[in-house]
Amino acid sequence: MQYSDVVMDHFKKPRNVGKIDNPDGTGEVGNPICGDMMTITLRVKDDRIDDIKFNTFGCGAAIAVSSMVTEMAKGKTLEEALAITKESVAKSLGGLPKNKLHCSNLGADALHKAIMDYYEHKEGKVRETKEGEKVEHIGEREGKCYCPYCDAGLPDPTPICTHCGKPTLQHSDFPILKGAKE
Amino acid sequence: MKVIYLDHISGNPLHPQVREAIIDYIKKDGFGNPVSQHSIGDAAMEILEDARAKVAQLINADPQEIVFTSCGTEANNHAIKGVAFAKAKKGKHIxxxxxxxxxxxxxxxxxxxxxxxxxxVSVDKYGLVNPADVEEAIREDTILISIMHANNEIGTIEPIAEIGKIAKAKKVPFHTDSVVSCGNVPIDVNEMGVDLVSIAANQFYGPAGIGALYIREKTRILPLIDGGIQESNRRAGTPNMIGIVGMGKAAELARVEMPQRTEHLLKLKKAVMDRLATIDKIVINGHPEKSLPGLVSFSVEYxxxxxxxxxxxxxxxxxxTRSACASGxxxxxxxxxxxGxxxxxxxxxxxxxYGIDITLEDIDKAFVSLRKSxxxxxxxxxxxxxx
Incomplete structure (x- = not known):
């Protein structure tokens, strides 16, 4: 198996599976055509993540990432949770196979999106950081697919990577004579 | 924990009698080169030709039309490149x-x-090729048709005999990749009208690392591997005698046991289909009847x-699994x-x-695990x- 022991542990015993009713924040990323899809729901108390749950459609890595990111975020302040990155999730999991680093590593994106969703509902579109800086919170990477070959972010699910030109989904090597028939 | 192996399409366990035959060979002879013209070489040649005859019998071919290869992949490469290179002057359309x-x-x-x-040519929702599409695609410069006998992912069995008739009428050599079907369903090279057939031993309880290519007499083809005179100048290299002994025995057993094996596999197939019908939102892939007895492909939604x-x-x-996430x-x-x-x-x-080593009880256990996951x-x- 290509996965680390930590990945296997989180895959076999995923933490925080489910959906919080009437959550304070929801973050949904990915789509099943891209490969993986994840929804994170949050409960916030005193600026801290009091409870967090996930639902994921995806491979073993995607499930382990979801489980790990919820564990990392639980109990943290929102500022601390926003500092969690794809890289720190992958590192905590003892690494991920190269071709899964982006495609299945949606956890941090979903978490950030859920926190932004919380801010939008509680504070309006703009929030103030500790340093007093005003930040617009719009998730930058939401819903993106990533090319498995060059890691470039793709704006929409596309059969050919717009960056390196390699097929991202599936392709035929030859001209197809006729369309599939019923 | 006993592992229930339901991945026979990736490789079958050795049939106990095949294992015996290989061990016997290693113990008794084990080293003679069939090309050598002394008694040790002659003895090896006899074993080689015996195995060749058994493989030929499995597909109703002449033994001289069988060339041993290192695997099914080599047989496919040999058929396609060998014909393409030999006929390049006549045309370049495949x-x-x-x-x-x-x-x-x-x-x-x-x-x-x-x-x-x-x-x-494209396929319909069951994965079937329409022979009329093949006929329509034939041109003046067509030098080869290559359509698989059975598909390794969904099990659909293609109308090879019908395509064979078209190929024969148009005088185009016809290759079929029968790697996953040969030894599991009947193959008759004359009834099917094929000129080249790829075979792999590990799909019918023989060892991995040995295969064969059937080449109909008078088919124009170049070797894929050049060198000595082995396999009547069609495939150079000292033959893999251990593999060949195993393949010969496996072919003999497949021919003799095929009716009982098929009956058992169809019983298991029915059990798998019945149990799948009790799970919500499952799509069955492949043709409901024209398919391999030992394989079921299905998609679990969501x-x-x-x-x-x-x-x-x-x-x-x-x-x-055929999920993209599991492919490299x-x-x-x-x-x-x-x-579609x-x-x-x-x-x-x-x-x-699944295969002949799998029982109904194994299927039941597998379904308990499947439901759970x-x-x-x-x-x-x-x-x-x-x-």
């Missing part, structure tokens, strides 16, 4: 289907980069195949897309392939809504 195995698709891609033209495969593996059930390239299976399955559903595709993963899936 016809194939869009559900072929990589060992056919990749050599054809290489040839297309070298200036050959390849036409790929969940992904690699995670199912991993969960079943934890439970001691070995299966295979992260690409969705070209076969499933060719049948959407990308999301294709992600949840599993292949159960489907429930667990659907419960986790944001796409699945209960009720």
């Amino acid at each position: 016809i194939t289907s869009n559900i072929e195995h990589q060992s056919v698709a990749r050599p054809l891609r290489m040839l297309s980069q070298m200036g050959y033209n390849v036409t790929s 969940i992904e195949g690699e995670s199912m495969m991993m969960m079943l593996d934890e439970e001691g059930v070995s299966i295979s 390239s992260l690409r969705t299976s070209h076969v499933l897309i060719a049948t 399955l959407d990308h999301a559903t294709a992600q949840g595709t599993l292949v159960f392939s 489907v429930d667990f993963l659907r419960n986790m899936s944001p796409l699945y809504k209960k009720g």
Whole structure:
């Protein structure tokens, strides 16, 4: 198996599976055509993540990432949770196979999106950081697919990577004579 | 924990009698080179020719039309490149289907980069090629038709005999990749009208690392591997005698036992289909009747195949998935897309392939594990809504 022991542990015993009713924040990323899809729901108390749950459609890595990111975020302040990155999730999991680093590593994106969703509902579109800086919170990477070959972010699910030109989904090597028939 | 192996399409366990035959050979002879013209060489030659005759008998061919190769992939490469190179002066057009195995698709891609033209005919929702499409695609310069006998991912068996008639009428050499079907369903090279047939021993309880290519007499073909005079100048290299002994025995057993094996496999297939019918939102892939007895491909909606495969593996059930996430390239299976399955559903595709060593009890146990993982993963899936 290509996965680390930590990945296997989180895959076999995923933490925080489910959906919080009437959550304070929801973050949904990915789509099943891209490969993986994840929804994170949050409960916030005193600026801290009091409870967090996930639902994921995806491979073993995607499930382990979801489980790990919820564990990392639980109990943290929102500022601390926003500092969690794809890289720190992958590192905590003892690494991920190269071709899964982006495609299945949606956890941090979903978490950030859920926190932004919380801010939008509680504070309006703009929030103030500790340093007093005003930040617009719009998730930058939401819903993106990533090319498995060059890691470039793709704006929409596309059969050919717009960056390196390699097929991202599936392709035929030859001209197809006729369309599939019923 | 006893592992229930439901991935026979990736390789079958050795038949006990095949194992015996190989051990016997190693103990008694084991080293003679059939090309040598002394008594040790002659003894090896006799064993080689005996195995060749058994493989020939399995597909109703003449022993001289059988060339041993290192595997099914080599046989496919040999058939395609060998004919393409031999007939390059006559033409450069080749016809194939869009559900072929990589060992056919990749050599054809290489040839297309070298200036050959390849036409790929599409399949219907069951994965069936329409022979009329093949006929329509034939041109003046068509030098080869290569359509697989049975598909390795969905099990659909193609109308080879009908295509064979067309190929014969148009005088175009016809190759079929029968790697997953040979030894499991009857093959008669004359009834099917084929000129080249690829075979692999590990698909019928023989060892891995040995295969064969049937080449009809008078077919123009160049060797893939050049060197000595082995295999009547068609495949150079000292023969893999241990593999060949195993393949010969496996072919003999496959021919003799095929009716009982098929009966057993169909019984298991019915059990698998009956149990699948009790799970919500399952799509069965491949043709309901024209398919391999030992394989069922199905897609479980709302969940992904690699995670199912991993969960079943934890439970001691070995299966295979066609999810893009489990393939190195992260690409969705070209076969499933060719049948019109959407990308999301294709992600949840599993292949159960079983053999003569699998019992109804094994199938039952596997389904307990399958249900468990489907429930667990659907419960986790944001796409699945209960009720």
